[in-house]
Amino acid sequence: MITIYDLAKQTGFSAPTISKAxxxxxxxxxETRQTILAAAKEAGYTANMAAKALSTKHSRLIxxxxxxxxxRRGFEHPLFGGLLNKFRHEIEMAGYDLLFLSKHFNDGxxxxxxxxxxDVEGILIVNPIDDDPEMKTLGSCGIxxxxxxxxxxxxxxxxxxxxxxxxxxAQAFFEAGHTKIGFLGAPFRENSPAAIERxxxxxxxxxxxxxDFDERYMENCAAWWDGAGYDGMxxxxxxxxxxxxxxxVCDSLAFGAMKYLLEIGKSIPDDIxxxxxxxxxxxxxxxxxxxxxxxxxxxxxxxxxEMLLQEIAGIPSPEVVRVPAQFISRNSVRRFARVLQxxx
Amino acid sequence: MITIYDLAKQTGFSAPTISKAxxxxxxxxxETRQTILAAAKEAGYTANMAAKALSTKHSRLIxxxxxxxxxRRGFEHPLFGGLLNKFRHEIEMAGYDLLFLSKHFNDGxxxxxxxxxxDVEGILIVNPIDDDPEMKTLGSCGIxxxxxxxxxxxxxxxxxxxxxxxxxxAQAFFEAGHTKIGFLGAPFRENSPAAIERxxxxxxxxxxxxxDFDERYMENCAAWWDGAGYDGMxxxxxxxxxxxxxxxVCDSLAFGAMKYLLEIGKSIPDDIxxxxxxxxxxxxxxxxxxxxxxxxxxxxxxxxxEMLLQEIAGIPSPEVVRVPAQFISRNSVRRFARVLQxxx
DNA sequence: CTGAAAGCGCTTACAG
DNA sequence: CTGAAAGCGCTTACAG
Numbered sequence: 024m025i026t027i028y029d030l031a032k033q034t035g036f037s038a039p040t041i042s043k044a045x046x047x048x049x050x051x052x053x054e055t056r057q058t059i060l061a062a063a064k065e066a067g068y069t070a071n072m073a074a075k076a077l078s079t080k081h082s083r084l085i086x087x088x089x090x091x092x093x094x095r096r097g098f099e100h101p102l103f104g105g106l107l108n109k110f111r112h113e114i115e116m117a118g119y120d121l122l123f124l125s126k127h128f129n130d131g132x133x134x135x136x137x138x139x140x141x142d143v144e145g146i147l148i149v150n151p152i153d154d155d156p157e158m159k160t161l162g163s164c165g166i167x168x169x170x171x172x173x174x175x176x177x178x179x180x181x182x183x184x185x186x187x188x189x190x191x192x193a194q195a196f197f198e199a200g201h202t203k204i205g206f207l208g209a210p211f212r213e214n215s216p217a218a219i220e221r222x223x224x225x226x227x228x229x230x231x232x233x234x235d236f237d238e239r240y241m242e243n244c245a246a247w248w249d250g251a252g253y254d255g256m257x258x259x260x261x262x263x264x265x266x267x268x269x270x271x272v273c274d275s276l277a278f279g280a281m282k283y284l285l286e287i288g289k290s291i292p293d294d295i296x297x298x299x300x301x302x303x304x305x306x307x308x309x310x311x312x313x314x315x316x317x318x319x320x321x322x323x324x325x326x327x328x329e330m331l332l333q334e335i336a337g338i339p340s341p342e343v344v345r346v347p348a349q350f351i352s353r354n355s356v357r358r359f360a361r362v363l364q365x366x367x
Numbered sequence: 368m369i370t371i372y373d374l375a376k377q378t379g380f381s382a383p384t385i386s387k388a389x390x391x392x393x394x395x396x397x398e399t400r401q402t403i404l405a406a407a408k409e410a411g412y413t414a415n416m417a418a419k420a421l422s423t424k425h426s427r428l429i430x431x432x433x434x435x436x437x438x439r440r441g442f443e444h445p446l447f448g449g450l451l452n453k454f455r456h457e458i459e460m461a462g463y464d465l466l467f468l469s470k471h472f473n474d475g476x477x478x479x480x481x482x483x484x485x486d487v488e489g490i491l492i493v494n495p496i497d498d499d500p501e502m503k504t505l506g507s508c509g510i511x512x513x514x515x516x517x518x519x520x521x522x523x524x525x526x527x528x529x530x531x532x533x534x535x536x537a538q539a540f541f542e543a544g545h546t547k548i549g550f551l552g553a554p555f556r557e558n559s560p561a562a563i564e565r566x567x568x569x570x571x572x573x574x575x576x577x578x579d580f581d582e583r584y585m586e587n588c589a590a591w592w593d594g595a596g597y598d599g600m601x602x603x604x605x606x607x608x609x610x611x612x613x614x615x616v617c618d619s620l621a622f623g624a625m626k627y628l629l630e631i632g633k634s635i636p637d638d639i640x641x642x643x644x645x646x647x648x649x650x651x652x653x654x655x656x657x658x659x660x661x662x663x664x665x666x667x668x669x670x671x672x673e674m675l676l677q678e679i680a681g682i683p684s685p686e687v688v689r690v691p692a693q694f695i696s697r698n699s700v701r702r703f704a705r706v707l708q709x710x711x
Numbered sequence: 712c713t714g715a716a717a718g719c720g721c722t723t724a725c726a727g
Numbered sequence: 728c729t730g731a732a733a734g735c736g737c738t739t740a741c742a743g
Binding site for chain 3: 370383387
């Protein structure tokens with residue numbers, strides 16, 4: 024391993040001068056800088072980050088909290104995986120590395136201790152464990168944080184515009200002539216906006232068309248995976264067999280719901296129309312006709328990295344940044360004839 | 368931030384003594400150790416890894432090379448995502464953190480430079496870029512490496528027993544009475560064993576039953592995603608419409624292949640039987656009847672972490688470790704009546 | 712524009 | 728069993 028002292032010896036300059044040349048700061052003659060840079064290159068010099076981190080207190084490490092209790096897919100989660108691919112790329116371009124924070128590290132240190140241990144400079148909270156009490160402390164722990172799925176006091180959230188998407192779903196159903204429309208949700212948790220917001224927007228959308236949303240038409244599934252969607256749809260449909268359409272908060276649930284509907288002999292969209300959420304490729308192959316919403320994972324990741332880098336630089340972020348989700352209309356919504364006659 | 372000097376002041380011992388107590392090494396009276404540990408706990412002391420790394424040359428960091436040019440799914444790759452979930456858990460239990468190695472870090476340092484920069488202690492090569500020349504240098508770079516998909520000179524490979532799986536596929540088809548069986552492969556690359564080995568085993572399996580494999584029955588798709596499977600199946604089937612079965616090297620390709628077959632009016636398995644590979648959940652929802660092989664991601668990850676930790680400790684690893692892939696028989700293979708009559 | 716000194720927080724021999 | 732000294736590789740004021 025070659026150090027700045029080796030470079031100092033070779034070039035005849037002092038270590039601090041080598042340091043300045045390498046880092047491009049301080050006043051140095053161009054000539055000095057050039058010779059030092061050339062020597063470094065020739066010697067194949069690579070800085071030692073541990074030493075840098077120790078003296079500067081800057082580790083160039085971004086901690087990532089990624090737990091996936093809800094879907095149990097970890098890296099393979101339909102939103103989180105793609106988001107991380109992009110986020111990783113963005114921060115690497117800025118000279119940072121990803122460091123996964125963990126609770127079972129070194130027999131159970133907290134996230135924050137893990138951060139201190141590694142001098143982590145910023146935290147991306149992709150998704151925490153439900154109701155983790157440590158989340159509340161993150162906003163004031165002194166380390167810049169950005170969240171991409173959960174609302175945490177004092178932490179900037181970059182999330183899809185779920186309400187608008189909900190409205191769009193209502194609009195799509197309404198314009199196709201549906202009036203009895205179910206809502207299949209997921210556990211409503213205060214800090215996890217996705218399900219609640221999609222419902223809010225959906226309800227507001229219906230009301231804007233003069234349709235009151237009947238609470239009986241709403242069913243919240245017990246979890247986020249397809250089995251729960253199956254059970255939820257069963258409960259909903261047995262209670263309200265008159266619905267002609269259902270908006271489901273995510274595609275996994277929609278897949279389970281459709282499975283149930285198909286099993287009892289219903290066809291989609293002829294008997295019942297469905298709109299999902301996520302544009303989940305794992306569902307899409309099975310249900311290529313499913314209309315859904317695509318969360319802009321690249322955009323969310325890019326904004327999240329910008330906000331975080333900005334906060335590290337001392338510039339505060341807004342409390343929440345919304346990213347539009349794109350409606351992807353395929354063929355799971357039946358258009359009623361009378362509507363077509365109305366000129367649609 | 369509280370340091371060992373603070374602890375030293377508080378307890379009246381010297382910094383080295385604090386260090387020994389904290390790390391459990393060196394000779395210390397139990398009493399001293401206890402008081403120091405208690406003081407550390409009360410003060411909420413967390414070690415500083417940068418300082419530790421600088422003085423010990425041990426970063427407790429495992430570099431990960433994860434590129435996914437083949438499937439373009441990154442973290443969402445059917446094998447790699449799950450493998451990483453488990454690998455991450457394993458090494459965290461051992462006090463290590465994951466560090467993704469990247470070529471576009473800090474305007475383009477090599478993987479090895481990235482490792483030196485961070486003092487990475489070991490490298491997990493989940494999947495490299497095809498024909499990356501840097502791979503050849505990894506085996507002799509001085510940093511312990513383990514690979515989970517690619518053969519690299521001097522690097523321990525932990526991979527599925529693809530040949531046995533290929534034989535099992537041949538057996539399954541043969542026992543069901545098939546004799547004209549196609550093989551749908553992927554680009555054969557020398558260092559990437561999956562496709563070649565599955566083919567080898569498959570061919571050997573057929574031959575063990577006295578069936579010569581007709582080279583015309585083999586078609587290698589241009590890539591690993593479903594569109595390539597569609598095209599590959601088309602080419603194969605147009606050339607050999609007499610096949611009654613096809614073994615496909617991965618489920619994504621199998622999905623594309625089935626899509627083609629369905630489109631031209633064939634039914635599966637009545638007209639043509641299919642066996643895939645990967646037990647890819649994203650395909651499974653669409654084709655729940657697909658018989659396939661499940662790679663034991665947890666086992667591969669666990670063995671890879673063991674090998675790597677072992678190498679870091681100075682114990683050499685075997686050149687290759689094989690992990691059985693489990694055949695999952697569902698309903699995509701037709702059993703011919705005459706076979707049943709033969710007593711199967 | 713360049714360098715000597717001190718420090719970041721920890722550990723490793725080496726004394727005692 | 729415990730501590731004084733030196734060092735890991737880098738950077739930050741501060742002189743000059």
